[in-house]
Amino acid sequence: MSAQMLRVTAREALSPLVTRFRFEHPEGAALPLFSGGAHVVVEMPDGDVLRRNAYSLISDPLDGSGYEIAVRREDGGRGGSVFLHRQVVVGDLLRISAPLNLFALDLRAKKHVMIAGGIGITPFVAQLKQLARLQMPFELHYAARSRAEAAGLALLPDLPQIHVHISDEGNRMDLGAVLGGQPLGTHVYTCGPEGLIDAVAETAARLGWPRGALHSEVFMAPPPGTPFTVTLARSGRTVTVGAHQSLLEALEAAQVPVDWSCRGGACGRCETGVSACHGQLEHHDHWLSDDEKSSQTKIMPCVSRFRGDTLILDL
Amino acid sequence: MTLQFHDETFRDDYTFHNSPEGIRRFPFPFDQDSYMYSVNLEPHAGGRAGSPFEKRFDVDEHYVAEMRDREITLRDDPLRCQSLPHMELAGWDFLELVMVSKSEDYPDLFELHRDGDRWHWINRPLGIEQRFTFLDATTLPCGPLEYITRQTQGDHALLDQREGNLWMDAGMITSQADWSLDFDIGMNFFEWHAPVPKANEMGVFQRALKFLLNLQQGAPTRRLNWTMTVNPRLDTSPENYHKWGPEKRTITPATVGSKQYLRVELQTLWRLPRSNAIAFPIRCYLCSLEDIVTVPKWGRRLHRVLRDLPDELAEYKGFAVNRPVIVDYLEQFDDGAETSPGIFPD
Ligand code: HEM
Numbered sequence: 001m002s003a004q005m006l007r008v009t010a011r012e013a014l015s016p017l018v019t020r021f022r023f024e025h026p027e028g029a030a031l032p033l034f035s036g037g038a039h040v041v042v043e044m045p046d047g048d049v050l051r052r053n054a055y056s057l058i059s060d061p062l063d064g065s066g067y068e069i070a071v072r073r074e075d076g077g078r079g080g081s082v083f084l085h086r087q088v089v090v091g092d093l094l095r096i097s098a099p100l101n102l103f104a105l106d107l108r109a110k111k112h113v114m115i116a117g118g119i120g121i122t123p124f125v126a127q128l129k130q131l132a133r134l135q136m137p138f139e140l141h142y143a144a145r146s147r148a149e150a151a152g153l154a155l156l157p158d159l160p161q162i163h164v165h166i167s168d169e170g171n172r173m174d175l176g177a178v179l180g181g182q183p184l185g186t187h188v189y190t191c192g193p194e195g196l197i198d199a200v201a202e203t204a205a206r207l208g209w210p211r212g213a214l215h216s217e218v219f220m221a222p223p224p225g226t227p228f229t230v231t232l233a234r235s236g237r238t239v240t241v242g243a244h245q246s247l248l249e250a251l252e253a254a255q256v257p258v259d260w261s262c263r264g265g266a267c268g269r270c271e272t273g274v275s276a277c278h279g280q281l282e283h284h285d286h287w288l289s290d291d292e293k294s295s296q297t298k299i300m301p302c303v304s305r306f307r308g309d310t311l312i313l314d315l
Numbered sequence: 316m317t318l319q320f321h322d323e324t325f326r327d328d329y330t331f332h333n334s335p336e337g338i339r340r341f342p343f344p345f346d347q348d349s350y351m352y353s354v355n356l357e358p359h360a361g362g363r364a365g366s367p368f369e370k371r372f373d374v375d376e377h378y379v380a381e382m383r384d385r386e387i388t389l390r391d392d393p394l395r396c397q398s399l400p401h402m403e404l405a406g407w408d409f410l411e412l413v414m415v416s417k418s419e420d421y422p423d424l425f426e427l428h429r430d431g432d433r434w435h436w437i438n439r440p441l442g443i444e445q446r447f448t449f450l451d452a453t454t455l456p457c458g459p460l461e462y463i464t465r466q467t468q469g470d471h472a473l474l475d476q477r478e479g480n481l482w483m484d485a486g487m488i489t490s491q492a493d494w495s496l497d498f499d500i501g502m503n504f505f506e507w508h509a510p511v512p513k514a515n516e517m518g519v520f521q522r523a524l525k526f527l528l529n530l531q532q533g534a535p536t537r538r539l540n541w542t543m544t545v546n547p548r549l550d551t552s553p554e555n556y557h558k559w560g561p562e563k564r565t566i567t568p569a570t571v572g573s574k575q576y577l578r579v580e581l582q583t584l585w586r587l588p589r590s591n592a593i594a595f596p597i598r599c600y601l602c603s604l605e606d607i608v609t610v611p612k613w614g615r616r617l618h619r620v621l622r623d624l625p626d627e628l629a630e631y632k633g634f635a636v637n638r639p640v641i642v643d644y645l646e647q648f649d650d651g652a653e654t655s656p657g658i659f660p661d
């Protein structure tokens with residue numbers, strides 16, 4: 001995975017929980033341009049743990065002078081976002097991967113409708129800038145619980161196509177109204193909690209939208225769980241995975257090389273064979289098919305876990 | 316080394332030829348004495364000096380003649396270049412990639428001057444000078460993909476990425492090994508690969524696609540593919556099969572060395588920045604058997620590979636009818652000695 005050291009040149013609180021970070025090349029070199037929806041993986045050397053989290057880019061895709069991300073502090077999470085909030089200051093150098101896009105706009109669309117829930121607003125911030133350049137029709141719906149939590153408000157331009165739905169103010173998003181009456185050839189993009197993605201899919205199905213016109217960012221952070229142990233078939237070694245650690249992170253800490261890209265169960269890169277499984281794999285990825293999941297012969301170590309007696313991996 | 320561009324043809328009188336240096340730098344595709352499909356992808360991050368792997372877009376002694384041949388093919392059949400409307404941005408991305416790479420890698424031959432969106436491009440070998448506005452197609456004589464691929468050796472496909480697949484939604488295809496852009500346009504990775512034997516069952520395409528969907532900018536990758544062609548013909552398209560198919564019958568023990576060519580494709584894969592599309596240049600290199608065998612290692616190895624190749628592959632690649640003559644010819648250059656690992660001459 002190609003990556004480079006970039007300097008933190010700005011940080012700004014967008015809300016009590018969300019902070020914006022800006023990264024630039026230390027010598028001022030231009031960074032690769034990207035497309036709206038792309039993410040980068042940020043490496044965080046936190047004591048003797050090397051954390052790697054993926055964040056959507058929110059800066060202008062056609063501006064190579066810097067990259068920006070907005071990070072929500074997840075106090076119950078595995079520490080990457082807490083590390084960024086607590087420890088990273090302007091002037092620090094962090095390793096940032098080249099941008100990769102698993103949530104790109106479908107440029108065939110006649111119109112783009114974007115639906116964001118909470119911090120799910122981030123990929124759309126860059127997409128809005130791309131759409132403005134391409135002069136394509138769009139509409140964005142941003143749902144948040146309260147105005148104080150709606151960090152995205154600081155990132156969105158003041159445009160009539162942008163609709164904000166604050167549930168505390170009794171202004172909940174009505175998906176039927178959003179999706180109904182859109183012109184033929186419209187594509188809809190959803191990013192946010194799984195419940196929102198499912199609700200959009202159901203509403204769209206009810207209204208007869210073609211499946212190919214629906215897109216969602218299935219990205220997610222590795223969920224915590226109970227600690228477990230895996231055995232590596234080739235060496236016979238065992239590796240223990242902590243409650244707030246992913247299997248991928250535990251393998252990396254044990255110097256076992258596993259390929260990866262998104263670290264969020266979406267890209268398929270980390271797919272690993274299972275040679276024996278006495279217990280239950282907890283699949284959290286969006287890559288394996290249902291059949292593959294139930295066969296218990298493959299696991300995506302970036303997000304998935306295990307509960308049971310023995311798990312032997314083809315590693 | 317200054318390049319001497321050949322005045323040569325890829326049709327009718329077939330005056331194409333490789334210089335002695337051209338033969339030495341030929342990308343011989345076999346790193347061992349047998350061949351089977353595999354996910355043979357490696358980083359396209361330079362290579363041996365003087366080899367076709369060294370530069371991002373190799374320019375060689377055939378450049379000017381190949382571009383002339385493309386012009387003839389396009390004049391007869393404009394559908395060899397197509398771009399679905401949503402692919403124009405990818406066309407610009409690709410134009411930028413080629414212009415930047417060539418002007419940096421071959422400053423004597425190509426120059427690019429940029430002042431914001433106002434660009435000035437100079438292509439010395441083809442005698443082209445163009446001022447235009449980047450991302451404004453009205454300032455070029457044709458679309459960005461067609462413009463830059465009329466000046467870049469090799470065929471080029473642009474793949475849109477969506478729904479966990481790649482879609483062949485644009486391309487400039489005039490030197491293909493018997494497949495058609497007009498037929499494949501709009502197809503996805505599995506659909507356009509459907510005619511290939513064995514590889515799908517081997518899981519080659521599934522694994523290759525998974526890799527490509529995660530292809531990163533600035534980390535291009537490459538692979539070699541090969542087939543056999545009678546006469547040094549670039550346009551071996553299904554559309555023109557009636558012109559080149561019958562030429563297979565001209566192969567005899569007397570003509571096989573000079574008329575039978577090994578055709579190698581250096582395929583590279585590039586993630587494009589603004590469009591998130593993938594560019595797939597397919598660069599074709601031709602070398603006659605009599606030139607191949609001037610490198611003893613290659614003569615020995617090609618004999619063994621072609622002799623032992625599974626029938627389905629020889630059939631698919633279209634040289635099964637001539638395989639006995641080819642293998643008989645090559646046998647005289649195989650003394651049974653061991654061959655060294657890797658593709659390069661000893
Ligand atoms: C994404 C870019 C690619 C494009 C546009 C592409 C396109 C094609 C096309 C059009 C054919 C001819 C099929 C026919 O007979 O009609 C072909 C053949 C083939 N492709 Fe690809 N391909 C791509 C990438 C790959 C990759 C990454 C692999 C890696 C394993 C691969 C493996 C093959 C093989 C093994 C054949 C058979 C070739 C032969 O035996 O001559 N392709 N490809």
Ligand code: FES
Nearest residue numbers: 263267268270302
């Ligand atoms: S790294 Fe992408 S699915 Fe695991």
